[in-house]
Amino acid sequence: MNFVIPGRENLELRLREEADANVFFSLIDKNRTYLRQWLPWVDATKTVGDTLKYIQSCISNFEKQESVDFGIWYDNQWVGSIGFHYWDKINRKDTIGYWLAEDFQGKGIVTDSVKALIKYGFEKMNLNRIEILCAVENTKSVAIPERLGFTNEGVCRQNEWLYDHFIDAVAYSILVSEWERNK
Numbered sequence: 001m002n003f004v005i006p007g008r009e010n011l012e013l014r015l016r017e018e019a020d021a022n023v024f025f026s027l028i029d030k031n032r033t034y035l036r037q038w039l040p041w042v043d044a045t046k047t048v049g050d051t052l053k054y055i056q057s058c059i060s061n062f063e064k065q066e067s068v069d070f071g072i073w074y075d076n077q078w079v080g081s082i083g084f085h086y087w088d089k090i091n092r093k094d095t096i097g098y099w100l101a102e103d104f105q106g107k108g109i110v111t112d113s114v115k116a117l118i119k120y121g122f123e124k125m126n127l128n129r130i131e132i133l134c135a136v137e138n139t140k141s142v143a144i145p146e147r148l149g150f151t152n153e154g155v156c157r158q159n160e161w162l163y164d165h166f167i168d169a170v171a172y173s174i175l176v177s178e179w180e181r182n183k
C-alpha cells in the first residue's frame, strides 16, 4: 500500500505504523504554532501517547475501510500527513485532508501527493467524487485544489470550530468523469 509518487523518487506516501509515533509527535510538537493556525486537533495532541492513539485509530479505520491515512515522507523523513477521512461508500465519495511541516512548504510536496491520492481514490477505492474543504483565508491550502483543476462549489459557512471561533470553508470537488477526461 505504500507508494512512491511518480516522477518524484524521494516522495513517498506510507501507511501509519505504531513505530512512527515518536517522529510523528516530534514533528507536530516542533510545528505547533504554525499548524494550530488552521488545524483544530493540535492542542489536544500533548504527548506521544496521544499520537500513538491517533495512529492506532488510523490503522483500525483503514482495516474497517472507513478512512485511508498516510504519512508523507520526503528524502526518507516524515514531513506531513494526507488522507481520505470520510469514506462514504454508498455515495462513492471521500474528502482529502493534508498538512505539511513548515520547512517543507513551497516544493509541491502536497500538490503531488494529492494528485497521487486522487488517482488512488478513483482507481482503487472506486470513488465518484473527491472533496477538499479549505478555510477561506488559508490561501496556501486553497491553491492546491485550484492548481489541480477542482471545481469551487462555494462557501460552507461556519464549517469548523477552530479553538475559539468558527471558520468558513471553501468546498472543492473533482468527479471521476472530469479526472478521466483530463488525465
Ligand SMILES: CC(C)(COP(=O)(O)OP(=O)(O)OC[C@H]1O[C@@H](n2cnc3c(N)ncnc32)[C@H](O)[C@@H]1OP(=O)(O)O)[C@@H](O)C(=O)NCCC(=O)NCCS
Binding pocket: 034, 035, 038, 039, 098, 099, 100, 101, 104, 105, 106, 107, 108, 109, 110, 111, 112, 133, 134, 135, 138, 140, 141, 144
Ligand atoms: C496547506 C499546505 C499543505 C500548503 O503547503 P505548500 O507547500 O504551499 O503546498 P505544496 O506542497 O503543494 O507546494 C506548493 C508550492 O510549491 C511550489 N512548487 C514547487 N514545485 C512544485 C511542483 N512540482 N508542483 C506544484 N507546486 C510546486 C508552488 O509554486 C507553491 O509555492 P508558492 O506557495 O510559493 O506558490 C501547508 O501550508 C500546511 O500544511 N499548512 C498548515 C496546515 C493546513 O493549513 N492544512 C490544510 C488544511 S485544509
